[in-house]
Amino acid sequence: MVKFWKVLVVVLLGGLLLAWFLNYLLEHRAAVRGHSATNLVASMTDEQILRAIGNNPDKLVSSRNDGKDGYSTTYSNETTLVFVTRSIVSGVNVLRVRPEEQKQDWLLGKP
Secondary structure (H helix, E strand, C coil): CHHHHHHHHHHHHHHHHHHHHHHHHHHHHHHHHCHHHHCCCCCCCHHHHHHHCCCCHHHCEEEEEECCCEEEEEEECCCCEEEEEEECCCEEEEEEEECHHHCEEEEEECC
16 A cells, blocks of 8 residues: 555656646747747737837838748848748748847747
């Protein structure tokens, strides 16, 4: 009977450790995607997205490239390079390439 309790305790502790680890991974994934830091959502306009990640849209040059399932708009200047892609298949994706120390990717999904 003592062995049963030892096994039960080990299984429960293992389950708690696994739950903690999975929670850590989910939180880390959200932080990397930028959701927790900026609260970006797919329904935002490009201007709203740019402002939310700390850019002034008036100081950026934009160019749009159409694809078969959506389009991608590039916003750039000497120090900034941001791509906002809108696809009917994958939704909205924001990729900040410059400044290098702020490189980040946000997968926002469909609006």
